[in-house]
Amino acid sequence: MRKMEIPLSENLGHGHLACAGCGAAVSMRLTLKALGEKTVMVFPASCWSIVPGFWPYSSFRIPVIHAGFVTGGATASGVRAALDVRGDHESVVTVWAGDGGTFDIGLQALSGAAERNEDFIYICNDNEGYMNTGTQRSSATPLFAWTTTTPVMQPKENPKKDIMAIMADHHIPYAATATIAYPEDLLRKIDKAKRIRGTRFIHLLSPCPPGWRIPSELTIKISRLAVRSRVFPLYEIENGNTYTLQEESHVVPVKEYLKMQGRFSHLSDSEVEVIQKNVERSWERLLKKAEA
Amino acid sequence: MSKQFQFKGASDMPMIPISLGDMDWNKTGAWRAQRPFYEDKTPPCNAACPAGNDIVAFIQKIMQEDFEGAWQVIKEENPFPGVCGRVCFHPCESKCNRGNYDAPIAIHALERFVSDFVANLNQKIGKSSGPKKGKVAIIGSGPAGMSCAYHLAKLEYEVTVFESTSSTGGILRMGIPSYRLPKKVLDREISNIEALGVVIRTGVSLGQHLTYDDLKDYRAIFIATGAHRSRSLHIPGEKSKRVLSGLDLLKKINLERKLKLGDKVAIIGGGNTAIDVARSVIRLGKKVTLLYRRSREEMPAFKDEIEEALEEGVKIRYLVNPIRIGQKDGLKRLECLRMELGEKDESGRRKPVPISHSNFFVEADHVIIAAGEEVDVSFLPKGMENKEGIVLTQRDGSTGIKGVFAGGDLTSMQRTVAHAIGSGKKAALAMDCYLQGKNMEETIRRILIGEGPSLSILRYLHPEARPMNSHVVTFEELNMDYFEPSERIRESKAPLKKRVREFGEVTSTLTETMAHEEAERCFSCGTCNECENCYVFCPDASILKTENVFSHQVDYDFCKGCGICFSECPRGAISLKEEER
Numbered sequence: 001m002r003k004m005e006i007p008l009s010e011n012l013g014h015g016h017l018a019c020a021g022c023g024a025a026v027s028m029r030l031t032l033k034a035l036g037e038k039t040v041m042v043f044p045a046s047c048w049s050i051v052p053g054f055w056p057y058s059s060f061r062i063p064v065i066h067a068g069f070v071t072g073g074a075t076a077s078g079v080r081a082a083l084d085v086r087g088d089h090e091s092v093v094t095v096w097a098g099d100g101g102t103f104d105i106g107l108q109a110l111s112g113a114a115e116r117n118e119d120f121i122y123i124c125n126d127n128e129g130y131m132n133t134g135t136q137r138s139s140a141t142p143l144f145a146w147t148t149t150t151p152v153m154q155p156k157e158n159p160k161k162d163i164m165a166i167m168a169d170h171h172i173p174y175a176a177t178a179t180i181a182y183p184e185d186l187l188r189k190i191d192k193a194k195r196i197r198g199t200r201f202i203h204l205l206s207p208c209p210p211g212w213r214i215p216s217e218l219t220i221k222i223s224r225l226a227v228r229s230r231v232f233p234l235y236e237i238e239n240g241n242t243y244t245l246q247e248e249s250h251v252v253p254v255k256e257y258l259k260m261q262g263r264f265s266h267l268s269d270s271e272v273e274v275i276q277k278n279v280e281r282s283w284e285r286l287l288k289k290a291e292a
Numbered sequence: 293m294s295k296q297f298q299f300k301g302a303s304d305m306p307m308i309p310i311s312l313g314d315m316d317w318n319k320t321g322a323w324r325a326q327r328p329f330y331e332d333k334t335p336p337c338n339a340a341c342p343a344g345n346d347i348v349a350f351i352q353k354i355m356q357e358d359f360e361g362a363w364q365v366i367k368e369e370n371p372f373p374g375v376c377g378r379v380c381f382h383p384c385e386s387k388c389n390r391g392n393y394d395a396p397i398a399i400h401a402l403e404r405f406v407s408d409f410v411a412n413l414n415q416k417i418g419k420s421s422g423p424k425k426g427k428v429a430i431i432g433s434g435p436a437g438m439s440c441a442y443h444l445a446k447l448e449y450e451v452t453v454f455e456s457t458s459s460t461g462g463i464l465r466m467g468i469p470s471y472r473l474p475k476k477v478l479d480r481e482i483s484n485i486e487a488l489g490v491v492i493r494t495g496v497s498l499g500q501h502l503t504y505d506d507l508k509d510y511r512a513i514f515i516a517t518g519a520h521r522s523r524s525l526h527i528p529g530e531k532s533k534r535v536l537s538g539l540d541l542l543k544k545i546n547l548e549r550k551l552k553l554g555d556k557v558a559i560i561g562g563g564n565t566a567i568d569v570a571r572s573v574i575r576l577g578k579k580v581t582l583l584y585r586r587s588r589e590e591m592p593a594f595k596d597e598i599e600e601a602l603e604e605g606v607k608i609r610y611l612v613n614p615i616r617i618g619q620k621d622g623l624k625r626l627e628c629l630r631m632e633l634g635e636k637d638e639s640g641r642r643k644p645v646p647i648s649h650s651n652f653f654v655e656a657d658h659v660i661i662a663a664g665e666e667v668d669v670s671f672l673p674k675g676m677e678n679k680e681g682i683v684l685t686q687r688d689g690s691t692g693i694k695g696v697f698a699g700g701d702l703t704s705m706q707r708t709v710a711h712a713i714g715s716g717k718k719a720a721l722a723m724d725c726y727l728q729g730k731n732m733e734e735t736i737r738r739i740l741i742g743e744g745p746s747l748s749i750l751r752y753l754h755p756e757a758r759p760m761n762s763h764v765v766t767f768e769e770l771n772m773d774y775f776e777p778s779e780r781i782r783e784s785k786a787p788l789k790k791r792v793r794e795f796g797e798v799t800s801t802l803t804e805t806m807a808h809e810e811a812e813r814c815f816s817c818g819t820c821n822e823c824e825n826c827y828v829f830c831p832d833a834s835i836l837k838t839e840n841v842f843s844h845q846v847d848y849d850f851c852k853g854c855g856i857c858f859s860e861c862p863r864g865a866i867s868l869k870e871e872e873r
Contacts, residue, residue: 003823010833014850015315018831020323021854025831053318056297058311181773183828209854217855220829224773249776 004184007033016059018051021216023206023223024125025051026180028096031123031204034190037062038091040079044072044106046098046125047132072097072106073113076120092194093120099140100130103161114170117198121190124163124203131211142231143278144271146213146263155266159278164203164237171240172199177232179205181224185234185246192236205232213262222260229257230283231275235290243290254279320832324853324871328826330844331867333761333818337384337399339742342710343370343439344717346750346758347384347399348819354402354811355821359804363410366403368750370713371442371485372435374411374477377404378799379468380710381594389817392767395780397814398802405807411480424450428723429510431498434462435709436516436700438485439716440723443749445488447724452510453490456497459547462518463701464709466543467565469572470795499671512723514689515672516700516716519665519707525560529617530661534624538565538662545572553578554657558626560614561662562591567598569662570606574792580606581654585613585631590641604792609654613646617659626654667702681705688722688732689715697723714746721752765818765864774825774862781810820844820865826857 011032018025024047032039041064043049049066052058067075072095080093097106102124110122129147130136137147139161150156167175174196178186186204193200207223209216226232227248234246254276258264267275295313299305306312337347346365353362366373377400388396425448430437433455441451459465461478486492496502498517507513522537524530534554538561544551557573559566562584570580582601584591587610591598602608616627630650633642669678675693677684682703689697699715701707721739725732736744739751742764750757783799785791791798802810822842827835834851836843846857858866 004825004828006828008837008839012833013314013316014833014847015318015320016832017315017318017320020831020852021856022831026829026856029831029833030828053311053315055309056306056312057315057318059315059318061314180829215855217859219831219854220856220860221773 006030006183006187007036009033009036011035011037011039011061013059013061015053016051017053018047019208019210019216021209021219022047022051023180023208023219024048024127026219027125027186027204027206030180030183030186031094031096031190032062034187035092035094035121035194039063040065040083040091040093042067042072042076042079042093042095044075044095044097044101045069045132046096046101047127048096048098048125050132069101069105071109072101072122073109073111073118076122077113077116077118080119095120095122097122097124098130098132099124099126099128100138102126103139103163107166111166111170114167114172114199114201117172119197119199121193121200121202124201125206126163126203127206127208127211128160129208129211131208135211143275144264144267146266147211152266164235167201167203168237168240170199172201173197173239174236175201175203175240176236177203177205177234179223179227179232179234180207181220181227182234182246189236211263213265214260218260222257225252225257225260228252229254230279231257233283233286235286241292243286243292245286245290319849320852321847321849324848324851326853326855326868327848327871328846328851328853328855328857328866328868330820330846330865331761332759332820332865333867334742334764335817335819336387336389336764336766337397337817339746339764340383340387341714341741341746342383342706342708343372343376343380343713344741344746344748345369345376345384345403346748348814348816349758350406351397351399351402351811351814352816352819352821354406354807355814357804357808359406359409359807360413362406366406369717369748371439372481372709372713373403374407374481375435375464375473376710376713377401377407378473378477378797379464381708383710389765389767389770389815390813393772393775394777398781398783398810401781401783401802402807402810405802405804407477407481408801409804409807411477424448425724426450426511426727427452427509428512428514429454429507430514430516432456432462432516432518432700433460433482433492433494434516434518434700434712435464436518436702436712436716436719437462437514438482439713440514440516440699440720441490441716442485442488443717443720444723445485445490447720449724451490453492454496454498454502455492455494456500456517458495460492460494463520466546467539467568469542469546469568469575471571471575471791471798472568474797504673511727512695512697514716514719514723515676515683515691515696515698515702516712516719517668517671517702519667519701521666521668522661523664523666525614525661525663527615527617529619532617532619532624534657535617535659535661538569538660539665541569541660542572545576551576555579556623556656557581557658557660558583558624558654558656559660559662561664562586562593563662563664564593564597565665566660566662567593567601567606569660571597571601571604572795573660574601574604574606575795577793581656582606582608583612583614583626583628583654584608584610585644586641587611587633590633600798603788611644612654613644614654615651620655623655623657624659626656626659628652628654665701665707688725688736689719690722690726690732695726717749718747721747721749760818761867763818769864770815770817771860771862774823775815778813780813781806816863816865818864820861820863823862825860825862826866829856829860831856 335348350362350365385396611631631644634645637643700712834847
């Protein structure tokens with residue numbers, strides 16, 4: 001097996017408040033390794049309003065701006081403009097929003113900025129629910145999943161919103177999915193995004209041990225199974241129409257992914273079958289787009 | 293502890309809520325319920341090696357393309373990599389965890405590669421220069437005796453080996469045909485041992501030229517004279533003309549190359565000697581039929597050897613038992629009974645039962661009996677007990693006589709080269725303990741590989757070297773997410789037509805590229821090889837690594853004990869234990 005080569009720099013310092021085994025903390029650490037020091041981050045409300053530490057401390061070794069829930073796209077547009085005015089065209093402005101701040105509450109500001117093709121990277125750190133406030137459903141929560149607002153007696157009835165399709169239809173220069181079990185792929189995509197101008201969107205899946213009801217040591221394993229089961233395929237979209245797939249050679253049934261997570265433990269075989277069918281349909285659609 | 297701030301009032305605070313310090317004061321390690329730590333564990337191949345080789349360590353060296361380093365690792369434990377890489381039955385490979393995934397690593401081929409690669413560099417093991425700890429004698433220059441001599445010389449004893457025949461190597465030279473083990477490989481490895489200062493006196497036979505009294509100047513003696521007497525079948529006619537023992541025939545071929553045999557040769561037996569005889573006789577251009585009383589499944593010979601014998605044209609008749617060797621028209625006439633398999637016997641194999649009135653005849657010019665070897669106990673000193681054909685020893689190889697140790701085929705029914713090498717090493721350790729007044733039982737416990745019985749002499753010499761939990765890593769403990777199926781390397785073989793005409797080696801040594809590729813297949817079970825998965829995936833940046841130096845240390849000030857490093861370690865080299873609070 002080949003050794004992974006990743007940069008040594010650590011811009012997420014020690015003492016941060018992420019839960020043990022937090023997938024998003026791995027996502028952040030890896031993302032910062034790719035972005036480097038010249039980065040300004042914008043945090044709309046999310047776990048990451050809490051994780052860095054409490055005032056007057058921050059575990060981040062780069063500038064971070066906390067912003068209102070709705071305002072990821074707007075704040076980043078402003079920060080970019082301000083840096084440009086000051087002559088700093090080098091620093092990369094990066095929004096780090098949760099799925100709540102992207103799929104639901106921040107969608108308007110993101111859509112507006114993307115339509116203007118504002119020059120920043122928007123990273124949606126997707127843990128499929130409002131995990132920071134105690135696991136409420138978001139429009140990123142998968143079909144049939146348990147959350148505190150979609151209890152076992154009445155699990156989520158709607159499938160996850162297709163945020164990548166939405167972003168593709170904004171015809172932004174670059175959009176990609178990535179997840180922590182594939183660090184080299186993740187780093188490559190962030191690095192690629194860094195070299196492009198305009199609105200770039202990264203959909204980053206970060207398993208959440210408390211919210212997904214998984215043991216903390218399985219974060220990476222589950223991230224990998226999300227890709228192997230095709231629940232979360234890895235791909236890139238350039239200019240809204242050129243699709244490139246990073247195909248996994250090991251394909252497993254969705255059951256392998258679902259059975260490890262407490263939030264799906266109530267599923268019947270027929271519900272698993274429905275999810276399997278949905279995943280297959282989405283995969284076919286994606287393949288068609290990639291072939292076009 | 294990083295700076296903490298205290299504000300006396302609002303006027304102390306900055307105008308906007310901006311951070312002033314880092315979070316390094318927040319020791320998140322306090323959250324931890326379980327503690328990860330680096331701990332190498334025993335690879336199954338290491339645990340299965342009767343000679344006690346550190347297999348994973350040498351394969352990792354090959355992977356780094358440090359072939360000389362690989363040789364340094366092997367020679368700590370075993371002076372015969374060229375021999376073992378060719379003739380060992382490689383129990384390491386049957387235990388290799390990769391066998392549960394696709395196919396085991398070709399460990400024997402890698403060991404052979406290392407030996408041959410280094411031989412081409414003309415590497416010698418350096419003579420030890422330290423003061424000698426005393427004179428010791430070894431009887432027998434086979435694999436057990438020479439392994440013992442090697443380790444004793446490294447332990448700085450003045451070693452003399454007495455060999456009854458005119459050449460060194462014992463069974464390795466006399467019993468193993470050169471198409472499996474070329475003589476120059478054996479010569480090379482024996483001369484490496486001699487280079488350490490070991491003196492070998494050939495043509496000196498215990499009992500005949502040498503008495504125990506003559507050896508009283510030696511502080512300790514190791515007897516490893518092997519098992520050279522062919523077992524008798526106890527059937528009429530076996531002492532008649534043109535009936536030979538398997539081992540005698542091999543000795544003749546190996547030492548003299550001159551032998552007159554008729555065209556048709558029948559061989560009785562199903563062990564390695566029988567197969568060696570059959571394949572040697574085929575090379576002399578004869579027709580060979582092997583008669584074995586059980587079926588192929590029960591044959592004690594190594595599977596690959598049987599396969600190659602069949603390829604070369606040896607005919608094997610199973611479930612056949614000769615009961616009489618007669619004579620007819622100048623030919624030997626073997627009267628045989630057909631057999632069927634009954635219940636399992638004490639060896640775990642199904643017992644052959646004769647079918648009555650199934651008598652038939654096999655005719656041949658010569659009959660070779662290869663039904664196993666026995667120990668000759670006639671020359672052994674009084675006080676050395678033997679039972680059921682082997683000399684009895686303690687766990688450390690000591691006999692009833694003080695200062696006299698025994699090993700190899702003489703003391704065990706596990707008659708393989710690797711077992712002999714291991715027993716020679718164990719005797720060297722025991723002799724050193726005996727002469728230096730150390731407790732051998734205690735020493736054995738400390739240097740066992742896994743649950744034993746093999747021992748690590750590296751750990752005897754350097755107690756801190758290569759610390760390893762005795763737990764043997766199972767396949768289930770590995771993380772297969774990091775491996776892709778890959779084909780096991782195949783050693784190329786000489787063309788069949790060429791093989792059956794001469795005694796040249798059948799298989800060839802791997803090239804550097806092949807060896808490297810094969811080494812890369814190794815899971816490195818239980819042995820950290822710095823793949824850095826733990827470092828890459830730690831959410832708390834708590835695996836310490838500085839510029840290119842991987843520390844194998846966890847920063848317990850901040851590690852939250854999530855266990856990701858433990859579960860993402862592909863090879864089980866990280867352990868978790870509950871935090872004591």
